[in-house]
Amino acid sequence: MLDAKIPAGPLEEKWNYYKTHAKLVNPANRRKLDVIVVGAGLAGSSIAASLGEMGYNVKCFCFQDTPRRAHSVAAQGGVNACKNYKNDGDSVYRMFYDTIKGGDFRAREGNVYRLAACSASLIDQAVAQGVPFGREYGGYLNNRSFGGVQVSRTFYARGQTGQQLLQGAYQALMRQVGAGNVQLFARHEMLDLVVIEKKARGIIVRNMDTGALERHGAHAVVLATGGFGKIYYLSTLAMGCNGSAIWRAHKRGAFMANPSWTQIHPTSLPQSGEYQSKLTLMSESLRNDGRIWVPVNKDEQREPNQIPEEERDYYLERRYPAFGNLSPRDIASRAAKERIDAGFGIGPLKNAVYLDFSRAIKDQGEDKIRKKYGNLFRMYEKITGVNAYLEPMRISPAAHFSMGGLWVDYELMTTIPGLFALGEANFADHGANRLGANSLLQASIDGYFIAPYTMANYLADEIKAGPIDVRHAAFAAAEENVQQQLHLLMGIQGNLSADHFHKALGKILYDKCGLSRSKDGLEKAISDIVALREEFWQRLYVPGGYAINSELEKAGRVADYLELGELMCYDALTRNESCGAHFRTEYQTPEGEAMRNDQDFSFISAWEWTGAGKSPLLHKEPLHFEFVTPTVRSYK
Template sequence: MLDAKIPEGPLDKKWEHYRSKSHLVNPANRKKLKVIIVGTGLSGSSLAASLGESGYHVSSFCFQDTARRAHSVAAQGGVNACKNYKNDGDTVFRMFYDTIKGGDFRAREGNVYRLAECSVNLIDQAVAQGVPFAREYSGYLSNRSFGGVQVSRTFYAQGQTGQQLLLGAYQALMRQVSAGTVKLFSRHEMLDLVVIDGKARGIIVRNMDTGEVERHGGHAVVLATGGFGKIYYLSSLAMGCNASAIWRAYRRGAFFANPSWIQFHPTCLPQFGEYQSKLTLMSESLRNDGRIWVPKKKDDNRPPNDIPESERDYYLERRYPAFGNLVPRDIGSRAAKEMIDAGYGVGSLKNAVYLDFSKAIAEQGEGKIEDKYGNLFRMYQKITGINAYREPMRISPASHFSMGGLWVDYELMTTIPGLYAVGESNFADHGANRLGANSLLQACVDGYFIAPSTMPNYLANEIRTGPIDTRQSAFATAEEAALQKLKGFLAIQGSKPVDYFHKALGKILYDDCGLSRSRAGLTEAIAKIRSLRGEFYHELHVPGGGGQAMNSELEKAGRVADYLEVGELMCYDALNRDESCGAHFRVEYQTPEGEPLRDDKNFAFTSAWEWTGLDTEPLLHKEPLHFETVTPTVRSYK
C-alpha cells in the first residue's frame, strides 16, 4: 500500500506540524553530505542554491550549455500567489480550492494546500533576489488574472516571467558555485540511476562534449528534470525536453503516477508544414484581452476581418458564460479541437481558431495592449509574418505540460528511498489539469521551500554513511549497461534518422492518447508503439560509428528510445482510467452535451505504475484520494 505520509491534523496545520516534527541535520554535519540534483530549471536551481546556502555539498547537472537555459525560461504569463493585494477576496483556502477544482479533484488535499500556503513567501523571495515584477506607478506589485479563477493573483514580468524567475534562481545558484558549495556540470545528461541496498546513491552521466561516461555518487539524488510533453514531437516545449531521467528511475523501481495526463495548451501556434519542429506557445494571459472565435459557417475562406460580427461564433463565451475566454486549459483546448474537427477550423490547414484583440484595442488603445503583450505580438509576427494588431492571431492546442510524473509522497520522495522528484518531473499538485501560472509556482516552492525542509528528514540518518564510493559494483554495472546501450544505437546502422521515429510516435499519441482517447484507439496504439519500437532497433540510423565525442543524433536517440517506452505506459494509464477527468477525456465517458463524466466512486485515486519489464503490462498501484475538506463536485465553468 502506498503511503503518502500526509501529516496528521487539520489541513491548514499539516505543513507546520510536519516541519515542527521532522528531523534536522546539524549545520556541522551538512558538509558531510552530498546531494545530486539533475536539472537546473526553476526547481533544480532553486533547490541546489537553497541546499548550498544551508551548507550541503551539491552537484548540479544539466544537459544545456548553461544552467540558465532550462525550459522554465520559456514560461511567459506569470506566477500565482494568494497575497490578496487586490482585496478581491483571495485567501490560501480559495487558492487551494481553485487549484484542486482546476485539477478536477484528482490531487491530494495536503499537497495542494501547502502549495497555496508557500506561494505567499515565494513572491517575497523572488523580489528580494531582484526579479523585476510588474509594478504600479505607486511602486506596489501589480497583478493580473489567469484562466480558471475569478481573482487577480498572478504576478508577472511582462511576458517573460519564467525567464526572470529562472534568472533569479540561476543567479542564486551561481552565487553558490562561487562560494564553492555547488559544483556545476553543464552539458551532462543523466543515463541511469544507481541504487545500492534499496537507496538512491548516484547517477551515471554522459559528458555531451567529450562523450565520456562518468559516475557520480551522493547521499540523495533529486530529479528536477521537467516535463515530457515533447513526446508528441510537436509541442510547446524545448527540443531537448525529455523523460529519460525519470524513465531510468522508473525502470530502477520508482513508481510513475498518472503518466497520461498531459496538458494541451489552447493558445499555441498551429502547424504550418511537415518540417516544423515546434508549436510556439502564446501566453495564456492573452486570453484576458483576446476573444476566441471561429466563423459560424464551415469552411469559411474569407479573411477574418471580412467576416462580420454576426457571422462569428465566440464559442467559449457562448458555452461558458461565467468564465468565457478564461476557462481552464483542458476545457479551452478541447473546445477548440471540437470546433476544428467539426470543420470550423481556420488557416490554410484548417487547424486553428482565431484569437482576436480588436475589441480590446478599440477599448484600451493599441499602446496599452502593447505594454501588456508587446513581446508576444512581436514574436507572433516574426514566426508568421502577420501583424496581430491588425488581424486576429491563429492559435491551436499543443502539448504543453505533464501533470503526471514520478510518484512522490508528501516529502517529495519517490518510492526509492533517497530519490526525490521536484517540479514538473513529479506528479504531485496539479491533479488532472494544471491551472495557468501554477507551474512556475510549484517548481519554485518545491525547490526553495519544500524539499529543503523535507530532505533533512532523510539525510539526518545519513550523517554516518561517509562519502559514497563510486568504485562499488552497482556503479560499474550501471555504467557498463549505459555504454552498451550507446554502442547499440551506433551499431544498428539502419536508414531512418531519430526524428522519423519521434514524429511517428508523436502522431500515434496525438491521435489516440491526446486531447481525446478511446478504448479501441488506445488498445491499437499500444500495438502500434510496440511495432514502432521494434522498427527503431532495426532501422535507426545514428551517424558517427563510435569514437565521436559530440553527437547530437546519439543524444536524441537515447531520449527517443525512452519515449518509445513512455508512450506505451501513457496508453496503459489512459486505458485503465474508465472516466473523463481534466486533460483525460475518454470519449466513452461524456454527458449528452459533450462535457466530461468523472467517476468519483471508482476512480478517485492516483494511478502509480510499477515497471515489470519490456513488452509486458506494468503493475498498477492505487493511492486513494481522501477528500476531508472539500467535496468533489461537477466542475462547471458555465
C-alpha cells in the first residue's frame, strides 16, 4: 500500500507540524553527506544552491551547456503567490481551493495547501536575489490576475517571468559553484540510477562531449528533470526536454503516477509542415480580447476578412456563454479539436482556428491593443510573417505540461528511498489540470522550501553510512547496462533517423492519447506503439561515434519515449472517467462535457515497472477529501 505520509491534523498545521518534527543534520555532519541533483532548471538549481549553502557536498548535472538554458526559462506569464497585496480577499485557503478545483479534485489536499502556504516566501526570496518583478509607481510590487481566478495573485517580470526566476536560481547556484560547495557537470546526461540495498546510491552519466561514462555516488539523489511533453514531438517544450532520467529511475523501481495527464495548451501556433520541430506558445492572455472562431462552411475558400459575421462560428461563445473565450485551457483546447476534427479547421493543413482581434481593435482602438499585446503581435509576425492587426491569428492546441510524473510522497521522495523528484518531474500538486502561473511556483517551492527540510529528515539517518564506493558491483552492473544499450543503438545500422520514430510516436499519441481518448483508440495506440518500437530496434540509424553526437542523444531519448508512451496509454485506458486534461469520449454528458467519477476513480494511479514486454502493474493511492467537497467544474 502506498503511503503518502501526510501528517494528520488540521490542514493549516500539517506542514508546520512536519517541519518542527523532522530530523535535522548538524552543520558538521553535512560535510559527510553527498547529494546528486540531476537537472538544473528552477527546481534543480534551487535545491542544489540551497543544499550547497547549508554545507552538503552537492554535484549538479544538466544536459544543456549551462544551467541558464533549462526550459523554466521559457515560462512567460508569471508566478502565483498569496501575498494579498491588492487587499482583494486572497488567502492561502483560497489559493489552495482554486488550485485543487482547477486540478479537477485529483490532487492531495495536504500537498496543495503547502504549495499555497509557501508561495509568499518565494516572492521574498526572488526579490532578494534581484529578480526585477513588475512594480507600481510607488515602488511596491504589482500583480495581475491570471487564468480566471477572482483575485490578483500573479507576480510577473514582463513576459519573461521564467527567465528572471531562473536567473535568480542560476546565480545562486553559480555562487555555490564558485564557493566550491557545488560541483557542476554541464553537458552530462543521466542514463541510469544505481540502487544498493533498496536505496538510491548514485547515477551513471554520460559526458556528452567525450562520450565517457562516469559513476557518481551519493547518499541521496534528486531528479529535477522537468516534464516529458516532448514525447508528442510537436510541443511547446525545448528540443532537448526528455523523460529519460525519470524513466530509467522508473525501471529501477520508482513508480510513475498519472503519466497520461498532459496539459494541451490552446493558444499555440499551428504546425505549418512536416518539417516542423516545435510549436511556439502564444500567451494565453490574448484570449482576454481575441475571439475564437471557425467558418460555418467546411470547405470555406475565402480569406478570413471576407467571411461575413453570420458565416462564422464563435464556438466557445456558443458552447460556454458564461466564460466564452476565457474558458479554462483543457476546455478551450478540446473545443478546438472538436471543430478541427469535424472538418472545420482553417489554414493550409486545416489544423487551426482563428483568434480574431478585429472587434477589440474596433472597440478599443489599435493603439490600446498594441499597448497590451504589442510584443506578442510582433512575435507572431516574426514567426508567421502575418500582421495580426489586419487579419486574424491562426492558433491550435499543443502539448505543454506533464501533470503526471514520478510518484512522490509528502516528502517528495519516490518509492525508492533516497530518490527524490522535484518540480515537473514529479506528479504532486496539479491534479488533472494545472492552473496558469503555478508551474514556476511548484518548481521553486519544491527546491527552495520543501526538499531542504524533507531531505534533511532522510539524510539524518545516513550520517554513519560513510562515503559511497562507486566500485560497488551495483555501479558496475548499471554502467554495463548503459554501455550495452549504447552499443545496441549504434549497432542497428538501419536507415531511419531517431526523429522519424519520434514524429511517428508523437502522431499516435496526439491522435489517441491527446485531447480526447477512447478505449478502442488507446488499445490501437498500444499495439501501434509496440510495433513502432520493434521497428525502431530494427531500422534505426545512428551515424557518427560516441563523442559529441546529437543523433545518439536523441536515439536514447526516443527509446525511452517508446516505452513511456505505452505506459501513458495504459494509464488513460484504465481510468474510466473524464477529469481535467483526461477526456474519455465514453464518459461525457450529452452536451459533450467531461464526466468525472468520484465513486470509482478518486485515486492516483501509480505504475510499477514489471519488466520489458510485460504489462505494468497499477497501484492506487486513494485521495481523501477531509476539508473540501469535490464539485462539478462548470463553465457554462
